[in-house]
Amino acid sequence: EVWTMMNNKYSEFLPSVQNREDLVAEVEGLSVDIDLLKAAIENEVLQDLNVAITEFTELKQQLERDSVVLSVLKTLQEFDTAMKEFSTALLEEKYMPAAQRLEKARSSLRNVESHRGFELKIPKALCKELTVQEQNIIYHLGKEWQKLVVWKLPPSKGSSSLEAVVLSELHLHTLPPQGEDTAVPALAAVLQALAVLGELHYKLKDFGQLLMEYILKPLISYPSLEPVTEEQPDVFILRFRSQQLALDESSPMKVFDKIKLIFEVLHKYLLNVPLEQPGKGGKDGRVILAELLGELLWEELSDCLIHSCLVHSVPTSSSQLEQYKEVIESTKEFEKALKEMQFLKQDKTALLTYACNVNFHFANKKCQDLIKAARKLMTSEIHNTVKITPDSNAALPELPSPGSGDHPKTHRPSNLLDSGTVNGGSESSLSQSTLSLPTCRISSSVQQLVELAYNTMDEAKTSTKFCCLQLCNCVRDIFYVFCEVVPKYHRENLQKLPQLAAIHYNNCMYIAHHLLTLGHQFRFLTSAVLSDCGGTFVDAVPDFKKLGMECFLAQMQVQKRGVLDRLWSARNFSNMDDDENYRAANKSIKQVLHQLKGLGTVWQDVLPVHVYCKAMGTLVNTALAEVVTRITALEDISAEGADRLYSLCKIMVDEGPQVFTPLLEEDKNKKYQEEVPVYVQKWMTFKELMIILRANLQEIVDRWADGKGPLAEQFSAAEVKSLIRALFQNTERRAAALAKIK
16 A cells, blocks of 8 residues: 555656656746847847937937027017018108117017027127117107207307306297197107117206206306297297396295296196106006106206205394295295106105205304304404403493393393493492403404304394304304414414514403303303303303413513523623623613513503503513623623623613503603512612612622611622622722621
8 A cells, every 4th residue: 555655646746747847948948048139139239229319319409409590590580570670660750669679679689699509690790780770760869859859059058157048049849739738749759769779868868967057057046047938830949038137036936936937848848758668567667758857857956956046045144034934935835846747756855855944054054154254354454453441332232130030121232342341230230340351452353253252142042042052152163263263374473573462462361351251141041052052151261361371472482582682792791891892782782672662662552551561571671680690690890891881781770661651641651660660570689780880898788788788688698799709809898898798
């Protein structure tokens, strides 16, 4: 059984094995076929495929090139069609279609030039042709514009004088057909064509320049110029005539009326043309020609109206400010009219803004005029003088009494200057000489300058707060300008001419005197205004006093140097027994006296008496001190030399007081000549020196009086001993006298 079973299994397994072997053989055969097919593909099919891909790529590129060429040819055809239509339209004078066809041709040519990779010569030629045709239509449009708008200008073109403007005319051949309000279609076509070509801006700019130069500016600048309009069947004419007018007829209202008339006729016959702006599509792209012209002209026109018209209408006094409302209203109506004609945009208000700022402009103009007037006074001649006395009748504005509040009951607009008294109220009055200037001479220009300051402060009372502040600041600026201008402008004369230096000193003291009380006198101005402009003017008082003192002291130094230079030629007053030395010393003394007498004359009736005497006393003292110093320094003085020194000193003592002549009345000067020792510090010293020159030893010892006598008050012991040694020979008596001087 086992065997039988195995035999059966074997019988079943044997066919299966046989089938698998057949399958293996078949698979091996298929593998060989695959290898053969793969080799065939690699060797033949793949090569053919690469060739096919290359051919496909070339065909694709060729197709693309052909497509581009076809597009270019189509575009060129469009260009050619547009140019032909342009030529036809231009011949028929249909400028608007012609301009549109030209722009279409330009767009086509732009498309051709945008294709890269093609070096075509034809676009360059077409571009030249396009440029030629563009210039051609621009030329024709220019001719048409010249037919529509004709300027007849004077032979001297470029001149905008009144005579030239009167000869100027503007002819507009743009009259609308009967019964229509808009301009003739030809005008709209020409303007629209210019707009399409981008040339309208240049035409309007040229037109605007001529309009400004020969119409608008002359009407603003020449009040006598009147526009004259004339409408004929085929032309509108604008010309001018000049007529004599009163000065007050150059008001802004009349100028506005003239300018408004010009724009009304231009709007009717030229500017009321709607245009399509290139690059602006739709309804919003439409603009009126007046708007375009306004954008070009308004800035220049408004500046001209402001600086040549409105600025001159600004009031010069506070009382005229109320009347200026008429100008503001007229300006408002003028701008409104221009906006209605669409010449001016709604947001443009330059003229009205300027007119409404009248307070600001009034204050500025007033301050400029004040500074200008003040500067003119400062640069006028100093030597034109007026006499100021403590009892001058020129009165300040009436001051309020202490209990009457901040405002005075009455204002006196009359003369505002005061060199005399100030009323402090009914309860207590100050002395007649309190706050008074001493009698002296000041420049009439300075008196007018201070009057100007008072008048300005007086006007500030009735002004607005802003104007009041500006005017107060202007008064302060006037005095600051004085400190800067006068010393520099008159420097040479102030240095060379002692009289002018004295007058300048008086001027500064006069101004300082008024600045002390100027702020107080106008204290009824609001405290806020006064605090903003510095409150008072007292802070400037030291500056003016310093300015006057510096100038006068500089002149004093010059005079001192003159005195010392002349005494230097006296050869130290040594060896006076020598005739030549004596003559030199005598000459120098007389020269000094001559200098001082001349100086006393030019300062006479100019300086206040106390200043005059103090100044002359200082110079005389300089001379005496120098003489005393030179003589006391001598080591040997002979008897004859002592006599001659005495005679020289006597000249100084006799003639020195005569230089004190502060007043014109000779008899009144004696008082000051007798008071010389008060003003000349070394006067008694000098007289003691004269006594020593003539005294003997005993007299000198007696005047010394053990250091208690008059001689001891003027000289030191060493100086007296030195003089004794120089005057007397060395003897026992001299030794005894020297022993007593201690």
